[in-house]
Amino acid sequence: MILHPSRPWMLLLAGLAVLSLAPCVAQSQELDQTATEVSATWHAYLDAFVAGRPAFIADSIFSAPMFNSTAEGLFTAASSVEVEAGFRFLIDALVADGYDRTEVLDERVCPLSDTVAILGAAYVRHRKDGSEMSRGSVTYVFMRLPTGWRITTIVDHPPERLISCNG
Numbered sequence: 001m002i003l004h005p006s007r008p009w010m011l012l013l014a015g016l017a018v019l020s021l022a023p024c025v026a027q028s029q030e031l032d033q034t035a036t037e038v039s040a041t042w043h044a045y046l047d048a049f050v051a052g053r054p055a056f057i058a059d060s061i062f063s064a065p066m067f068n069s070t071a072e073g074l075f076t077a078a079s080s081v082e083v084e085a086g087f088r089f090l091i092d093a094l095v096a097d098g099y100d101r102t103e104v105l106d107e108r109v110c111p112l113s114d115t116v117a118i119l120g121a122a123y124v125r126h127r128k129d130g131s132e133m134s135r136g137s138v139t140y141v142f143m144r145l146p147t148g149w150r151i152t153t154i155v156d157h158p159p160e161r162l163i164s165c166n167g
Contacts, residue, residue: 035110037149041142042107042142046053061150063150064078064080067152069153094133098131100132106162108121122159123138135159138155139157
């Protein structure tokens with residue numbers, strides 16, 4: 001189709017078509033920014049976990065209440081004190097078994113909006129001697145709160161259930 005100035009309605013339609021794409025581009029950029037921010041928050045969590053900093057995890061990464069769904073059941077932490085105590089217990093138990101680091105095998109961030117995202121990951125935990133301690137996969141629900149991105153929910157699951165984002 002050739003746009004001709006003698007047909008102003010065609011110019012108007014073409015202009016509206018171009019303008020209608022702008023929100024899609026803006027939304028895509030916002031979701032890309034959300035994914036970047038969520039990934040950065042998650043990596044800060046991993047760094048704090050490896051460094052054995054449960055107070056930082058409770059104060060800067062997780063919300064309270066927070067929920068954790070595992071094969072053993074659903075656990076909740078109603079306050080940041082309970083979040084810290086739970087991570088202190090977990091980290092201490094892993095360190096007692098020789099824990100050294102966590103290797104991320106796969107990471108997938110799926111922004112659902114500019115305030116909610118899910119992140120799925122597969123990982124391997126290693127001991128100080130280099131041996132493999134455990135493998136797992138998990139999905140986190142993130143929410144943008146006034147204090148920044150926070151993890152509200154953790155769901156442990158089989159590796160074949162790792163999330164996949166479309167679009």
